[in-house]
Amino acid sequence: MSASPAPILISGASQRIGLHCAERLLDDGERLIVSYRRERPGLAGLRERGALTLQADFSDEAGILRFIAQVGEHTDRLRAIVHNASDWLSEAPGEEALAFQRLFNVHMLAPYLINLHCAELLERSTPADIVHISDDVTRKGSARHIAYSASKAGLDNLTLSFAARLAPRIKVNGIAPALILFNEGDDEAYREKALAKSALGIEPGPEVIYRSLRYLLDNPYVTGTTLTVNGGRHLK
Ligand SMILES: NC(=O)C1=CN([C@@H]2O[C@H](COP(=O)(O)OP(=O)(O)OC[C@H]3O[C@@H](n4cnc5c(N)ncnc54)[C@H](OP(=O)(O)O)[C@@H]3O)[C@@H](O)[C@H]2O)C=CC1
Numbered sequence: 444m445s446a447s448p449a450p451i452l453i454s455g456a457s458q459r460i461g462l463h464c465a466e467r468l469l470d471d472g473e474r475l476i477v478s479y480r481r482e483r484p485g486l487a488g489l490r491e492r493g494a495l496t497l498q499a500d501f502s503d504e505a506g507i508l509r510f511i512a513q514v515g516e517h518t519d520r521l522r523a524i525v526h527n528a529s530d531w532l533s534e535a536p537g538e539e540a541l542a543f544q545r546l547f548n549v550h551m552l553a554p555y556l557i558n559l560h561c562a563e564l565l566e567r568s569t570p571a572d573i574v575h576i577s578d579d580v581t582r583k584g585s586a587r588h589i590a591y592s593a594s595k596a597g598l599d600n601l602t603l604s605f606a607a608r609l610a611p612r613i614k615v616n617g618i619a620p621a622l623i624l625f626n627e628g629d630d631e632a633y634r635e636k637a638l639a640k641s642a643l644g645i646e647p648g649p650e651v652i653y654r655s656l657r658y659l660l661d662n663p664y665v666t667g668t669t670l671t672v673n674g675g676r677h678l679k
């Protein structure tokens with residue numbers, strides 16, 4: 444039996460929220476396996492701190508299964524799986540079906556197949572967790588990101604099904620953020636409009652997602668729950 448703690452697997456951790464959570468988990472002394480699609484500057488620091496970084500594209504089943512095989516080659520146990528990888532695509536005229544399929548694959552097929560194939564790795568760790576990073580938008584849907592919102596709603600349902608299937612050995616929860624970090628291209632008008640949608644009216648930054656993740660990893664009596672981290676958007 445390996446003496447070192449089982450690693451946490453976090454997907455899409457080369458930038459932004461995933462990278463921040465990866466860095467904070469390393470601060471906690473956790474061992475990490477991260478997936479990334481494209482090489483980005485933040486990965487160098489994770490590697491320097493001992494994280495294993497695996498390239499993976501979840502756009503199709505073959506890419507997902509390749510990633511699962513890679514994980515199995517590097518570890519026989521997992522402390523947790525954090526499904527953070529995500530594409531934020533709106534409806535592209537003429538490419539609607541392609542976008543829908545890509546969003547379904549990254550937000551639903553990848554968590555589904557990874558959970559099914561890696562459950563036995565989690566069973567070898569106590570405690571053991573799966574965390575799905577969803578989106579508060581599933582509460583109302585989105586006129587401008589229809590397929591994105593639908594695929595995230597499917598992810599919310601996977602949280603319920605896997606929580607029932609994997610209890611009591613593995614806890615399965617979700618985090619549903621709204622406006623955590625703007626994107627570089629977001630102009631002043633967009634930012635003002637987005638900030639006005641919540642009661643607290645701030646861009647909180649990724650630490651609020653790390654704290655939610657830490658809460659779920661550390662709480663032995665929470666499963667089948669999706670934490671809303673939305674600044675009170677539902678109050679407006
Ligand atoms: N940022 C926010 O305000 C909000 C975020 N969320 C959710 O929080 C999570 C983190 O958000 P954020 O940090 O902004 O995410 P990003 O948009 O930065 O995406 C995270 C990573 O996912 C990777 N990714 C995208 N598509 C694929 C794919 N097909 N296969 C593998 N990896 C892929 C990207 O890789 P690459 O580097 O190659 O692009 C990217 O690095 C996401 O699940 C998001 O939906 C929800 C609400 C608000």
Ligand SMILES: Nc1nc2c(c(=O)[nH]1)N=C([C@H](O)[C@@H](O)CO)CN2
Nearest residue numbers: 529530531578621622623624626637
């Ligand atoms: N994969 C991503 N999903 C989402 C992002 C993002 O940048 N990448 N951003 C948002 C927005 O913050 C939205 O919540 C308000 O502008 C939603 N999902």
